[in-house]
Amino acid sequence: MALDQQVAADSRLHAADQTRPDQRWQYFLSLLLPLEKVVQDRDSHPEGDVLYHSLQVFELARERCPWDEDLLLAALLxxxxxGIDPRDHVNTGLAVLRGRVSERVLWLIENHGLAQRVLDGTAGARARRRLGTADDAEALDLLAACDREGRLPGRKVCSPEDALRFLQDLKSENSD
Structure with missing residues (x-):
C-alpha cells in the first residue's frame, strides 16, 4: 500500500479513534505486529526483528521512567x-502517527536518530547544541540510550499487547 493510501486509510481510522478510545490502541497494535517480519542488519541489530527491538527499547524506558507516557509511547513506536517503508522509516512513522499521538511523542521519534548520532559522537556541533538546549533533551537522551541498548539477543520482553495495556493503564492513571 502506498504511503498516501495508508495515510488516507489512517485518517478514516482516526475518526473512529475519537469515538472509541480502544481503537487507538488497536491501531498501534496494527502498526507493531508487522514489525516481527522486518529483519534488521545483524551487525547493528543482533537482536533480530524490529518488533523485538522496539519491545526492548520500551522495557528499558519503562525501567527508567515508568511514569512518562509520552516517552514510553515513543520508545514503543x-x-x-x-514496517511500511524501511528506507524512510522516520518520516513514514511520523505520517501514520500524526493526529494519534502528542506533538512531544512525534518530536521524540523525529529526533531519536539525531540523538543517537550525538551519543555516538558523529553529530555536528550545531546538532549537538540544538538538541542540548531542547526542552525535552533529557527524555530524548534517554530514548536514544534505550534505543542503543535495546539490541540484546535473548532479552526478556513483554508482548506488544502487554506494552499497550500498560500504556493504556498509565493514561487512565494520568487522567485522574
Whole structure:
C-alpha cells in the first residue's frame, strides 16, 4: 500500500479513534505486529526483528521512567515506519502517527536518530547544541540510550499487547 493510501486509510481510522478510545490502541497494535517480519542488519541489530527491538527499547524506558507516557509511547513506536517503508522509516512513522499521538511523542521519534548520532559522537556541533538546549533533551537522551541498548539477543520482553495495556493503564492513571 502506498504511503498516501495508508495515510488516507489512517485518517478514516482516526475518526473512529475519537469515538472509541480502544481503537487507538488497536491501531498501534496494527502498526507493531508487522514489525516481527522486518529483519534488521545483524551487525547493528543482533537482536533480530524490529518488533523485538522496539519491545526492548520500551522495557528499558519503562525501567527508567515508568511514569512518562509520552516517552514510553515513543520508545514503543519509534520504528513503526520500518514496517511500511524501511528506507524512510522516520518520516513514514511520523505520517501514520500524526493526529494519534502528542506533538512531544512525534518530536521524540523525529529526533531519536539525531540523538543517537550525538551519543555516538558523529553529530555536528550545531546538532549537538540544538538538541542540548531542547526542552525535552533529557527524555530524548534517554530514548536514544534505550534505543542503543535495546539490541540484546535473548532479552526478556513483554508482548506488544502487554506494552499497550500498560500504556493504556498509565493514561487512565494520568487522567485522574
Amino acid at each position: 519509534h520504528d513503526v515506519g520500518k
